[in-house]
Amino acid sequence: MNTRTFTVEELRAVGVPHNLPEHAAVADIHVSNGRWTETRRCVFRHEDAFWSVAYDRPLTEHRDVADHGWGRSVEATRVVPARVPTTLWVPADAGVEAEPPVDAWIAEVHHPALGRLRFSYRDDEYELAKERVHERRRHCPEAEVRLVRMTITYTVISPA
Numbered sequence: 001m002n003t004r005t006f007t008v009e010e011l012r013a014v015g016v017p018h019n020l021p022e023h024a025a026v027a028d029i030h031v032s033n034g035r036w037t038e039t040r041r042c043v044f045r046h047e048d049a050f051w052s053v054a055y056d057r058p059l060t061e062h063r064d065v066a067d068h069g070w071g072r073s074v075e076a077t078r079v080v081p082a083r084v085p086t087t088l089w090v091p092a093d094a095g096v097e098a099e100p101p102v103d104a105w106i107a108e109v110h111h112p113a114l115g116r117l118r119f120s121y122r123d124d125e126y127e128l129a130k131e132r133v134h135e136r137r138r139h140c141p142e143a144e145v146r147l148v149r150m151t152i153t154y155t156v157i158s159p160a
Contacts, residue, residue, distance in 0.1 A: 003077055006073065007073050008074065011074060014046055017042040017057075024046065025045075027041075028043075029042075029043070037058050038056070041054050042055060050078065051076040053074050053077075102123075103151050104149075105120070105126055105129035105149060106147070107119040107129055107133050108147075109140065110143060111140060129147060133146070
């Protein structure tokens with residue numbers, strides 16, 4: 001796990017947790033509640049990486065958490081965005097129509113200069129997908145190219 005120790009002064013200079021400039025602010029997530037404070041997780045961009053730190057915020061205006069529960073230094077974890085499936089709970093009569101899952105082949109190209117590119121092929125286009133992966137490997141030897149099997153599911157929610 002990539003970690004880094006920030007001093008409280010470094011975090012204040014960057015604006016963590018409450019004064020982040022727009023280009024550095026990523027997320028501020030509720031973690032848990034205590035009696036007088038809530039624990040939150042701030043995700044921010046710093047030096048071309050994303051970092052996550054936990055901090056305490058008072059639940060009432062009569063409490064002060066000047067150092068956010070940090071002390072002298074703060075352990076930050078380097079994080080990356082990841083897509084995860086979620087369950088959405090809607091009223092039973094909301095008109096939700098679940099679509100059947102669709103299998104697909106994804107040719108994923110991680111190029112050092114261009115970043116990540118994805119090309120999708122239907123399940124019945126496996127041979128074509130393999131051929132395209134081999135072509136991309138030949139034309140871009142510096143790129144990491146792989147073929148990924150993916151099942152795509154989605155739900156259509158009709159507006160009320």
